[in-house]
Amino acid sequence: MRPDFPFAPASFPFYYGWVILVASTIGLVMSAPGQTIGVSVFTEPLLDATGLSRVQFSNAYLMGTLASGLMLPYAGMLVDRVGVRLGAIWASIGLAFVLALSSQIDLMAANLASLGITQTSAAYALLTIGFLGLRFTGQGVLTLVCRTMLGRWFERRRGLVSSISSPFASFAFAGSPILLSGWVANSGWRGAWQEMALVVGFGMTALAWLFFRETPEHCGLEIDGGRAPAAPRISDDAEDETRIAPPGDFTRAEALRSAAFWIVTLGIANHAMVGTGIALHIVDLGTEAGLTEAQSLGIFLPVTLISIPTGIVMGMAIDRFPLRSLIMAMMVGQTLMFGLAPHLGDPVLYVICLAGWGFSGGFYGPLTVAALPTFFGRTHLGAIQGVMMMVIVVASALGPATLAGTKAYFGSYEAGLHGLAFLPVVIFLVAALSHDPQTERKRRSS
DSSP states (O other): OOTTSSOOGGGSSSOTHHHHHHHHHHHHHHTGGGSHHHHGGGHHHHHHHHOOOHHHHHHHHHHHHHHHHHHHHHHHHHHHHHOHHHHHHHHHHHHHHHHHHHTTHHHHHHHHHTTTOOHHHHHHHHHHHHHHHHIIIIIIIIHHHHHHHHHHHOSTTHHHHHHHHHHHHHHHHHHHHHHHHHHHHHHHHHHHHHHHHHIIIIIIHHHHHHHOOSOTGGGTBOTTSSBOSSOOOOOSOHHHHTSSOOTTOOOHHHHHTOHHHHHHHHHHHHHHHHHHHHHHTHHHHHHHTTOOHHHHHTTHHHHHHHHHHHHHHHHHHHTTSOHHHHHHHHHHHHHHHHHHGGGTTSHHHHHHHHHHHHHHHHHHHHHHHHHHHHHHOSTTHHHHHHHHHHHHHHHHHHHHHHHHHHHHHHSSSHHHHHHHTHHHHHHHHHHHHOOOHHHHHHHHHO
């Protein structure tokens, strides 16, 4: 797609990257129907409509999430080939189609039952496919495209823009259950999904077509602002623009052989896995610690209030401090979060646990945006980011089952969470011994 149609970013009186910041953040928010927090509002209506048990529903969600996660590396490679603009358009259309189709799951299951298939089996299969589509297009591709695009448009200010985008998206996701539950109350679960399909299908698709662009160079601009000394040929094919990578840029295979990739990816995935598991079992975990249901659910507000300012500060810190130090700091927060979560009944440990939880969560957004382009460059960022997102999605899918399994085996969550607290300790120690891949490459070539 031509970068100068319907308008040329180089004609703007300010750096077009700031438009990219706004557009990518809106794109992240529009992925909410495919995020866990967006799907959770529809749990009870779907259970009533399909007749599935809660276990069957959870298994369908698990299988759909795992399958979508395994597909993300291929989606990342495709985004590098076709470009973020076209990738966002197709992801938005796909998410809208899945939302519209999912609104008919119970009716389709009833129709399949007339062919001799049990309605429960049909509903389970259709719901698994629906979750696969929602998670792949929403949480997967649309999120991947937005983060990749933002990482390509900034270099010196990459941490700053992540500190702006991530808290805004966090605020939006935190408020989405209230908005979506009201939507379901007014339109019903079927109508809410159909109306969301229209919003995403027309609104997000139009936004991506109008404002998404590949890279500053593709638009005749220099990264972080200004015009390129000699404007490059504007190509209709995003792949043309990325065939010759700058010397410092890594391919996906090279990035995957780097310890830095796995340190940052596993550090973020750790938080996603255990954080999702704790969130799903928070009432039961709180009951073990002597908390009421209201007290257990009230944990999320102070965690959010800590993570948002932490994210702002850490985003700015990314531009000033080595990423290795920030990853190590995140691991300290995770160790406190995991190790003290079984002891929420103690007032002092409660405060320390929530502080660690919010502190670790504050690193999540800035690192997912800034770490990979800083370490590995922008040329193959989509492919590299796709592998990272696969690990994060699979980890978040396994988290609830992991904690449930340890509860079933040991009789409480304490042993499992104490065991999981060793994971960030290991990552901390490995990170302390690691080196920046860009520095290592320069040293070897000199």
